[in-house]
Each structure stands twice: as structure tokens, then as C-alpha cells.
Amino acid sequence: MNEKTKANNPSVFMDYLKIILVNIIIFGLVSFVLKADYLVSLLSLVVIIAALLYLEKKGFISKIFSLFIRHKVVAFVSALILMCIVPFVLASNRYVVHIAVLACLYGVVALGLNFQMGSTDMTNFATAVFFGVGAYASGVTSMRLGINPWWGILIAVAAAVLVGLIIGVPTLRTKGYYLSLVTMALQLVFSMTIILFQFFGGPDGMAGLPGFEIFGFDLGMTHNLFGVKLPYQVNYLFLAMIVLILATYVAMRTNISRSGLALNNIAQDETAANCLGINVTRQKLLAFCLGSAFCGVAGAIYGQYMMFVGPDDFDFNKSLIFICMVILGGMDNPIGVLVGAFIITVINEKLRDFADYQMLFYGIILMTVLIARPKGLIPKRVRNYCEVFKLSVVKHEHIKEEA
Amino acid sequence: MSEFLSQIVNALLLGCTYTLVAIGFSLFFGVLDVVVFCSGDIAIFGAFALMGAYMIIATTGLINLPLVVIILLLLVISCVLCAILGLLTYLFSIKPFEDAPPLMPLLSTIALGIVIREGVGLFFPKGRNPQPFPELIPLGSIGGNAAFSFRNIFILAVTVVILIFLFTFLKKTKMGISMQAIAQNRELAYMTGINLRSTVTFTFVLGGILLSIAGFLIGSYSGVLRFDAGSMYGIKGFSAAVVGGLRSIYGAIAGGMLLGFIEVFVSGWFPNGASYASAIAFVVVVIFMVVKPEGILGEKTVEKV
Numbered sequence: 055m056n057e058k059t060k061a062n063n064p065s066v067f068m069d070y071l072k073i074i075l076v077n078i079i080i081f082g083l084v085s086f087v088l089k090a091d092y093l094v095s096l097l098s099l100v101v102i103i104a105a106l107l108y109l110e111k112k113g114f115i116s117k118i119f120s121l122f123i124r125h126k127v128v129a130f131v132s133a134l135i136l137m138c139i140v141p142f143v144l145a146s147n148r149y150v151v152h153i154a155v156l157a158c159l160y161g162v163v164a165l166g167l168n169f170q171m172g173s174t175d176m177t178n179f180a181t182a183v184f185f186g187v188g189a190y191a192s193g194v195t196s197m198r199l200g201i202n203p204w205w206g207i208l209i210a211v212a213a214a215v216l217v218g219l220i221i222g223v224p225t226l227r228t229k230g231y232y233l234s235l236v237t238m239a240l241q242l243v244f245s246m247t248i249i250l251f252q253f254f255g256g257p258d259g260m261a262g263l264p265g266f267e268i269f270g271f272d273l274g275m276t277h278n279l280f281g282v283k284l285p286y287q288v289n290y291l292f293l294a295m296i297v298l299i300l301a302t303y304v305a306m307r308t309n310i311s312r313s314g315l316a317l318n319n320i321a322q323d324e325t326a327a328n329c330l331g332i333n334v335t336r337q338k339l340l341a342f343c344l345g346s347a348f349c350g351v352a353g354a355i356y357g358q359y360m361m362f363v364g365p366d367d368f369d370f371n372k373s374l375i376f377i378c379m380v381i382l383g384g385m386d387n388p389i390g391v392l393v394g395a396f397i398i399t400v401i402n403e404k405l406r407d408f409a410d411y412q413m414l415f416y417g418i419i420l421m422t423v424l425i426a427r428p429k430g431l432i433p434k435r436v437r438n439y440c441e442v443f444k445l446s447v448v449k450h451e452h453i454k455e456e457a
Numbered sequence: 458m459s460e461f462l463s464q465i466v467n468a469l470l471l472g473c474t475y476t477l478v479a480i481g482f483s484l485f486f487g488v489l490d491v492v493v494f495c496s497g498d499i500a501i502f503g504a505f506a507l508m509g510a511y512m513i514i515a516t517t518g519l520i521n522l523p524l525v526v527i528i529l530l531l532l533v534i535s536c537v538l539c540a541i542l543g544l545l546t547y548l549f550s551i552k553p554f555e556d557a558p559p560l561m562p563l564l565s566t567i568a569l570g571i572v573i574r575e576g577v578g579l580f581f582p583k584g585r586n587p588q589p590f591p592e593l594i595p596l597g598s599i600g601g602n603a604a605f606s607f608r609n610i611f612i613l614a615v616t617v618v619i620l621i622f623l624f625t626f627l628k629k630t631k632m633g634i635s636m637q638a639i640a641q642n643r644e645l646a647y648m649t650g651i652n653l654r655s656t657v658t659f660t661f662v663l664g665g666i667l668l669s670i671a672g673f674l675i676g677s678y679s680g681v682l683r684f685d686a687g688s689m690y691g692i693k694g695f696s697a698a699v700v701g702g703l704r705s706i707y708g709a710i711a712g713g714m715l716l717g718f719i720e721v722f723v724s725g726w727f728p729n730g731a732s733y734a735s736a737i738a739f740v741v742v743v744i745f746m747v748v749k750p751e752g753i754l755g756e757k758t759v760e761k762v
Binding site: 177227231236238239242243246370377381410420424 | 549558560563569576688699732736739740743746750
């Protein structure tokens with residue numbers, strides 16, 4: 055009893071070392087996969103996937119999770135330091151940094167989709183609509199209205215949440231297939247109508263978005279830092295990583311909160327959730343709006359980064375790719391979803407030369423994942439209330455003894 | 458007046474194509490409670506198979522046979538291929554997920570649809586380009602009125618024949634009644650001795666054959682086919698089936714016709730309407746979903762706790 059409440063210095067130090075080692079391995083692998091030539095990169099992805107499956111079978115993944123959660127500060131600080139180093143490692147190749155930026159932004163979108171699909175089991179085929187609304191809002195506010203793109207992000211989030219409400223309200227009454235059909239129909243309506251308005255650039259989209267600027271420091275320009283030449287993609291990589299960290303924090307906290315529990319409850323049995331007093335409408339709308347807010351932020355940054363918004367980037371295929379990310383990575387597990395986003399983005403970009411086979415490849419991947427491992431690579435974590443309970447019991451007994 | 462007439466005929470024909478795909482959806486859903494999203498892609502695959510067979514036949518001497526024989530031969534080839542595809546759909550997309558939540562077969566059929574679509578695009582010679590559908594139905598019309606062309610009458614007639622065949626099959630044959638029984642109450646049907654496995658397999662084969670004929674009619678109606686027309690037809694066919702009521706064949710007809718009429722009349726009456734005719738149709742579908750999810754002719758299901 056006392057061993058758990060006292061800090062046991064040598065074993066805690068060993069834990070810290072383990073955490074730092076795992077972090078180094080993770081970021082080292084990420085950098086390696088990004089920098090490698092496409093064949094090596096894809097092969098190493100296969101190896102990584104096989105390794106993840108093996109580790110999960112042996113139970114190591116949950117051990118790593120509980121280790122990280124027990125020593126949150128060390129885990130976070132070491133990861134943060136490594137995240138600051140990675141852009142410098144990648145800086146020599148612009149395209150590699152570009153892939154990293156996309157991976158971070160798509161990771162944020164996938165986290166948003168995770169609220170709807172992973173936690174609440176609502177298959178949302180309209181994710182690309184939220185992403186697109188964010189991007190178009192950012193484009194319109196910066197180009198047609200001349201507003202600073204930073205405020206544009208807030209407007210993009212508001213617009214995405216509004217669209218989330220518009221899409222979410224009709225889906226409240228529908229279940230299962232009908233929900234999928236409604237979101238599919240709305241995705242198609244979006245794709246078809248966005249090209250009709252010249253205000254949004256029509257079928258050719260809007261080009262020449264200004265990009266971000268912090269106190270005169272233009273993110274669109276190349277800079278030199280510590281003697282390393284950093285192309286503008288690196289600036290955006292830092293921005294995307296900050297957004298990703300914030301999004302992951304929100305996603306993980308929501309996951310273990312009462313809302314996250316309520317969403318899981320709704321996924322399992324909506325009638326029972328209703329009987330338990332959960333306000334199903336409010337929780338579902340929360341899932342939709344939170345998810346769409348994430349997509350809106352990611353979309354706004356995406357639009358300014360690419361300096362272009364066009365309708366082709368936000369079609370049904372994109373929505374399918376986001377769904378692929380969540381399913382491959384692991385439903386309802388924010389870290390799993392990020393892994394899925396990373397893997398799919400790397401495959402997407404490394405196979406650019408084979409663009410013809412891209413959708414075929416995705417179809418095959420999706421089918422394989424669904425048949426072989428529908429839980430995903432890093433499945434949902436079992437909610438562990440026991441330890442918390444045990445610790446609180448320990449504290450109370452300790453106080454009782456002293457009293 | 459004659460423009461109005463030709464628009465009605467157009468709407469009827471479009472409605473026929475949607476109805477046939479919607480029937481495929483209703484059939485699969487009725488038997489197994491799964492939405493087979495690749496139905497549209499199976500239909501287009503059938504059309505492409507027919508085109509491929511036609512190209513092969515055109516190089517051999519068989520082209521000199523009477524037109525009826527050629528059409529029948531092509532249809533048989535296409536039906537066989539689509540029946541095999543239907544079977545493969547069941548084996549790879551539906552069977553592994555028999556006890557899984559309904560999300561899984563939904564996504565896996567979407568994925569299979571992508572694979573079929575991209576497969577056609579990649580492996581058909583110049584598959585990415587829109588392909589002209591062979592003119593198999595003789596040109597010309599009754600009374601010189603373009604609305605009553607032989608092609609239109611043919612499409613309408615074939616649809617009616619298929620519908621009559623389907624109704625008779627479902628009501629009079631043992632297999633048809635078994636399919637209805639499984640749709641109504643699966644466990645009870647099993648207990649009365651109906652072989653679930655063989656009936657379900659047969660349903661997928663039958664669905665494949667129906668969808669291949671649908672593909673033939675879609676090709677004849679459109680004249681030019683793209684390899685990814687299947688996704689649009691799939692979604693529209695599914696919308697038609699849902700709007701009409703997913704389990705009933707009458708519903709599929711009603712939904713298909715409704716969708717066809719909305720599209721043609723929005724295209725015709727509003728300036729530049731063709732670009733958002735589909736969007737309006739989908740908005741109508743969404744409204745239906747929210748207001749009356751069981752469809753026009755469906756039954757309201759009460760969820761028992």
C-alpha cells in the first residue's frame with residue numbers, strides 16, 4: 055500500500071527512460087518513413103503495421119499507454135522536444151515536409167471524425183464537407199473580404215460548426231443506414247453546388263490565398279534558423295504541429311470525460327442511454343459540432359497553406375479516405391486515429407506516381423482492414439476506473455488511520 | 458406540347474433505370490438486411506462486359522448473325538459475369554460480416570464498389586475514357602415521333618417484363634416464396650426448413666442477373682458510359698429504394714420514378730437546371746429521410762426494447 059503512494063526513485067527513473075526511448079523510436083520511425091524513397095517507405099510501413107499488431111497481441115501497447123499516462127509530464131515534454139527537432143531533420147526535402155504538414159492536418163480532421171464515428175458510431179460521409187467549408191471560409195474571408203487569415207480561422211470554425219449543425223439536426227432522427235445516406239447525399243449536394251457559385255471560384259476554385267503572418271514573420275517565406283535553411287513548409291509544419299497537439303489534448307480529454315462515456319453509451323445502445331438520463335440529442339450534436347470544428351480549423355490552415363481552394367479536394371473520395379484513416383488506425387482511440395492518418399497520408403503521397411491505382415488501392419486496403427481487423431491497429435482502450443478507485447481508497451484509508 | 462411529352466417520356470425512361478437499380482437494392486436488403494452499395498457498380502460492370510463481348514464478337518464472324526441472336530448472346534455473357542460478381546460480392550463483402558454491426562458490410566460493399574469501378578477503369582481498354590455503348594436496338598420510331606423511338610419502347614418494355622417476371626417469381630415459385638419468408642422473419646423461415654445459405658446465394662445470383670440487364674438498359678439509354686457511372690447510379694438507386702421503402706418492390710418503382718421525374722423536370726424548367734438537378738433530387742431525398750424514413754410504401758418499424 056505504501057509502495058504505491060511513495061515515489062520509488064530507481065523504478066520511476068527507469069520508467070522515465072523507457073518513455074523517452076519509446077518517444078525517440080516513434081519520432082525516429084516517423085522521420086525515417088517520411089524521408090525514405092517510396093518503396094523503402096512503403097515496406098517499412100508494412101513492417102511497422104506488422105510490429106504494431108504483434109505488440110498489441112502481446113499486450114505491450116496498453117502497457118506503454120499506462121506508462122505514458124502515469125508520467126504525463128515527462129512523456130509530453132520529451133515528445134515536445136523531439137517534435138521540435140523533427141522539422142530540422144526533415145528540412146532538407148521540401149516534399150517530405152509537405153507530407154508531414156498534410157499528415158498533421160489530416161490527423162486533426164481524423165480526430166474530428168473520430169468523435170462521430172469512433173465514439174458514437176455515426177458513420178459520417180460528409181467529413182470532407184466540413185474540411186471544405188473551413189478551407190472555403192478561410193479563402194473567402196481572406197480574398198473576398200480582406201480579413202486577416204488568423205480571424206479567418208475563427209470564422210472558418212464558426213462556419214464549419216454551423217454546417218455541422220445543419221447536417222447534424224436532420225440526422226438526429228435517423229439511424230444506421232439512413233444516417234449514412236443523409237450524410238452521403240449532403241456530401242454530394244455540397245460537391246455539386248459549390249461549383250455553381252462564382253463567389254467561391256466556381257469549378258476552378260480560388261487561387262492566391264495570402265497565408266499566415268505572425269508579427270511580421272511571414273510563414274510563407276523561407277527562413278534561416280540555427281544555420282539550417284528552412285523552406286516555408288517548415289513554418290507551416292510548426293503551426294500544424296501546435297494545432298495537432300491542441301486537438302489531441304482536447305480529443306483525449308473528451309474521450310475520458312463524461313461526454314466521451316455518454317457517446318460510447320449511445321453507440322452501444324441508444325435506448326438504454328436515453329433511459330439513463332443522457333441527453334442523446336445534445337451529445338450527438340456535441341459530437342457533430344466538435345468534430346466539424348476540428349475539421350474547420352484544419353481546413354482553414356490547409357487552404358492558406360496550399361494557397362488555393364478548389365472543389366476537387368473536398369469530394370466524396372476524400373471523405374472515404376478520412377473514414378479509412380479512422381478505421382485503419384483504430385476507432386475511438388485518438389492516438390490510433392493519428393497513426394491511421396499518418397499511414398494513409400504517407401501512402402497517399404508516396405504513391406502519387408501511381409495516381410491511377412490510388413482509389414483501387416484504398417478500396418483493397420479498406421476491405422482487408424474490415425475483414426481482417428475491424429478494430430484497427432491500435433484499438434479502443436478499456437476504460438480503467440479500477441486504478442483510480444484503488445488510489446482513492448488508499449488515500450482515504452491512509453487519512454482514516456491518521457485520524 | 459410535344460416537348461412536354463418528350464420530357465415525360467424521358468423522365469419515365471430515367472425512372473426505369475433508377476427503378477431497376479433500386480430493385481436490386483431492395484432485393485438484397487429484403488433478404489439480408491444489408492445495403493449492397495456496389496449494386497450500381499455491378500450494373501455498370503455488366504454494361505462494360507457487354508461492350509467488351511461486343512468488341513470481341515465484332516472481330517469474329519458471329520457479327521453476321523441476326524440482331525436478336527447477338528443481343529441474346531451478349532446478354533447471356535453479361536448476365537453470367539454479373540451473377541459471378543454477385544456471388545463474389547456475397548462471399549467477400551457480406552458473408553464475413555454476418556454477425557458484425559451493420560456499419561461493416563456497408564463500408565465493405567462501398568470498398569468493393571470502388572474496387573469494381575477502378576478495376577473496370579484500369580483493365581478495360583481505354584477504360585478511363587467515356588465509352589460509346591453499341592447501338593444494338595434498331596434506330597427509328599413509331600409514327601416519326603422521337604418520343605416513341607424504338608429504343609425508348611424497348612427500354613420501357615424490358616423494364617415492364619422484368620417487373621412482371623419478378624412479381625411472378627416472388628409469388629409463385631418456391632424459391633421466390635422462400636426469399637419472401639426470409640425477408641419477413643429469418644429465424645422462423647429457418648425453422649420451417651428453408652435452406653438459408655442456398656436461398657441467400659440464389660438471391661445474390663438473381664440480383665446480379667437483374668443488375669446486368671439494368672446495365673444494358675442504362676447503356677442503351679445513356680449512349681455513352683463512363684467507368685464511374687456506377688457510383689452515381691448506386692447512390693441514386695439507393696436513394697430511390699429508400700424513398701420508396703427499402704423492402705418493397707412497389708416502393709422501388711415509386712422511388713425510381715419520383716427521382717427520375719424530379720431530375721428531368723428540374724433540368725427542363727429551371728434555367729441551367731441540369732447542373733443542379735441531381736442536387737435538388739438529393740435534397741428531396743434528405744427531406745424524405747427526415748420526415749418519413751420508412752419511405753413512401755414502407756412499413757413503420759417499431760423498435761422493441
